[in-house]
Amino acid sequence: MLVIPAIDLREGKCVRLVEGRLDQETVYSDDPVxxxxxxxxxxxxxxxxxxxxxxxxxxxxNLDVIKEILAAVQIPVQVGGGIRNMQAVELLLEIGAARVILGTAAILKPELVAEACSRYGDAILVGIDGRSGRVAIEGWGLTVEKGTIELAEEMKGLGIKRVVFTDIRRDGTLQGPNLEATGELARTTGLRVIASGGVSTVDDLRALKKLEPLGVDAVIMGKALYAGTVSISEALSIAAEEREVS
Structure with a gap:
């Protein structure tokens, strides 16, 4: 399982929110690069x-900061947030993003997802953000009637092979990931799933790792790493153990 540290940008700083709420912000670094x-x-x-x-x-x-990050590292970077037209997709890929994540566009502009997949294949991911089984968009400020699995199936039909799944109620809370919903999404759709939201302990990572046979092959970690409840070395060690076993 791939461990992917998160860098959330707000006003040029590296921050973490709780359940996507701006009034629950912690600034972890003034230098995200x-x-x-x-x-x-x-x-x-x-x-x-x-x-x-x-x-x-x-x-x-935050394009200037994103450009600096892409120039500063050699490892792949996936980028999301506010990408709602083809120009934004093209720009991010041109400046070095390895993957572009479409979120709100999956609901409002599914034709953009289809076109992006046709042009760029596996470089295009969809972020599916769920609140009580329903999809949230526009920075999680609006919850729509469509279910997370229904949206995932639709995106698969448009060519998407991998999604980032976030349970909003868990994001930034350190309460553990929603294992049931994450596993169900992977099992039902057959998509590759990057789990996001709620990881707080090494036991959470081990529990997610058990979902790997279903297609949950990566986890995004944010607050747990920044708050120090799990170190990056611990997380990577668990991932290495998994690779050795498999």
Whole structure:
């Protein structure tokens, strides 16, 4: 299982929110570029960068910082947040993003997902953010009627092979991931799933690892790493054990 440290950008800083709420923000670094370099130095094999300002506004807002991060590291970086047209997709891939994550666009502009998949294949992921089984969009400010599995099936039909699944109620809370919903999404759809939200202990990682045969092959870690409840070395060690066993 791949462990992917998260770098959430707001006003050029590296922050973490609780359940996506701006009034529950913790600033962990004024220098997200240095943070990205640190995760690479500590052994991370990929980074997850989210433009929170972009997610809330509907258009990328931290492009300068993202460019600096991409220039500072050699490992692949997947980027999401406010990407709602083909120009934004193309720009991020041109400046070096390995993957682009479409979220709100999956609901509002499924034709964009289809076109992006047709052009760029596996470089396009969809972020499925769930609140009580329903999909949340626009920086998690709006919950729609569509279910998470229903959306995943639709995205699979458009060519998506991998999704990032976040249980909003768990994100930034350190209460553990939603194993049931994560496993069900992978089992039902056959998609590759990157789990996100709630990981707080090494036991959480081991529990997620048990879902790997279903297709849950990566986990995004944010607050647990920044708050120190799990070290990057511990997380990577568990991932290495898994590779040795398999």
């Amino acid at each position: 240095a943070m990205a370099a640190l995760w690479q130095k500590k052994g991370a094999q990929m980074l997850h960068v989210v433009d929170l300002d972009g997610a809330f506004s509907g258009a990328p807002k």
